Amino acid sequence: MKTVTYERFGGPDVLTLSDVAPPAPRAGHLVVRVRAVSINPLDGKIRRGDARLLSGTRFPKTPGLDFAGVVEQVGEGVSGFRVGDDVFGGMGSFKAGYLSEHISVPARVVAKVPRSLDAVQAAAVAVVGLAARTAVRAVARVKEGDHVLLNGASGGLGPYALQLARRAGAHVTAVSGTDGVALAHELGADTVIDYRRDSILASGKTFDAVLDLSARLPFSEARALLEPHGVYVDFEPGPAKLASAAVQNPFRAQKHRFVITQSTTAALEELGRHFDAGELTPGPTQVFELSDHRRAFEVAEKRGLVGKVVIRLGD
Numbered sequence: 001m002k003t004v005t006y007e008r009f010g011g012p013d014v015l016t017l018s019d020v021a022p023p024a025p026r027a028g029h030l031v032v033r034v035r036a037v038s039i040n041p042l043d044g045k046i047r048r049g050d051a052r053l054l055s056g057t058r059f060p061k062t063p064g065l066d067f068a069g070v071v072e073q074v075g076e077g078v079s080g081f082r083v084g085d086d087v088f089g090g091m092g093s094f095k096a097g098y099l100s101e102h103i104s105v106p107a108r109v110v111a112k113v114p115r116s117l118d119a120v121q122a123a124a125v126a127v128v129g130l131a132a133r134t135a136v137r138a139v140a141r142v143k144e145g146d147h148v149l150l151n152g153a154s155g156g157l158g159p160y161a162l163q164l165a166r167r168a169g170a171h172v173t174a175v176s177g178t179d180g181v182a183l184a185h186e187l188g189a190d191t192v193i194d195y196r197r198d199s200i201l202a203s204g205k206t207f208d209a210v211l212d213l214s215a216r217l218p219f220s221e222a223r224a225l226l227e228p229h230g231v232y233v234d235f236e237p238g239p240a241k242l243a244s245a246a247v248q249n250p251f252r253a254q255k256h257r258f259v260i261t262q263s264t265t266a267a268l269e270e271l272g273r274h275f276d277a278g279e280l281t282p283g284p285t286q287v288f289e290l291s292d293h294r295r296a297f298e299v300a301e302k303r304g305l306v307g308k309v310v311i312r313l314g315d
Contacts, residue, residue, distance in 0.1 A: 003100035005291050009049030012297040015063070017290070020041070023104035030081055030107050031073035036123035036315035037064040038056040038285075039101045039300040039309045040156065041072060041215075047297075052092040053239070063297075064099035064311075066090025068119040068127035078107045080265070086113040088122035091263040099293070103312055111159075114275045124156070124308045128281040129188060129260045129271045132160035135233050136168065139257050140209040144169030147223060149200065149207040152214025153189065154180025156308040157235070159283035161211055162187045173207070175200050175214075177304035183284065209233060219256045229253045235287065283307045 001022045006014040025031050043063045046055045055061065068088040070275045071081055081087065089110035090098065098105070113122045136142050148165045152158055153174035165172050177196060184192045191201055201221060210222045211233040219241075222232045232243065237258040246258040274280040284307030288296035289297035293311055300309035 001101040002290060003062055004064075004290070005058045005062050006047060008310065009047065011048070012301070014047065014296045015294050015297065017293065020100075022102045025073040025075045026104055027076040028078060028106055028108070029075040029104045030071050030078060030087070031075070032067070032069040032087060032103050032105055032110075033072050034067050034069040034098060034101055034313050035105055035119040035315070036069075036287075036313060037067045037097075037125040037311050038127075038156075039063070039311070040065050040127050041301075042094075042127075043097070043267045044297070044301045051094065056095050057059070061095070062097040062099055064097035065094075066123060066180055067098040067103065067105075068113060069103070069313075071135075072102070074120040075104075075107070079111075081107060081110070086119070086122075088113050088117075088126055089263060089265075089268055090126040090191060096114065099290075099311065100292075108265060109263040109268075111265045111272060114272035116278075117272075117282060120285055120312060122288055124198060124269065124285050124310050125160070125282065126263060126268060127261070127274075128157040128283075128308070129160050129274075130263055130267055131235065131259055133156055133162055133267075133271060134261050135235070135259045136161055136164040139259055140211060140231050140233050142168045142170045145168040147173070147206075147227075149173045149175065149205075149210045151175045151200065151210065151212045151217045153192075154183045154281065154306045158213050159183065159187055159214060159307070162189060165301050170291075173200075173205065178307075179304055180306045182275050183306060187281075202271060206230070209305060220232060223254055226254045226292075231255045231257055234258045261282075269308035285310045287312050 002256040045051045092109040148170045154176040174184035174193040209231045
């Protein structure tokens, strides 16, 4: 079978399309014929060697943190799935990705594809959808009447955070690049700021919650945008930041909190229900074929990308 691998840390040029033996069924796992895989910012960090504590340094590695496909084999001890099920999921491990024609994946990080999504759409929602849900509901605890800033509102994660915050009754200010302004308006943002033209730091506005989806607005700068008891939501937890926040949060009213997402069947099923009920709509995608995988990563890693990049592996 075909799989994308790399033997050293680096840019998209280190990626290679290889032939390997298909995975054998394992207890607690599903063997899935992959139809689509989406690219997340963490894929680039792992490949460049910026996340070695998560991914380790053993090679070869395969990128891809979320996927959609069809169950071909069901491992011992697995219930709730059968051969032929359309499934999606992700983030089973940072050490072994899903960009292969067939994968063996823990059943606990997989759910059946929502009726309202196709394979490309389903492959693009697991990681970002769960992160947005965790950020808005569990970390920022957005409620009706809150004023929320989404910095990086039109990338892969932003459209879902925006929709969830609006559904919670918040007033949303979205910061986006020029190409994402129309999308932010379309999804219901009350105010949209094009960061290429205006600085949110110069706006004079303050917010109950600041979600730094782009990882370009550090807490030290974001504090000026927070209400006295506001919450800054960080999507890139690292040892130094976690330690600093743990020590300082008890002694300050403005809180620095982190999104740590866990993919489970139950969480994915709940996410899927939002789509089937029309409470969430899929974000935009750019689709590439497996043979053009390097170009797909190059596009995905450009600043200002609207939506997500998805690599299609088959029908």
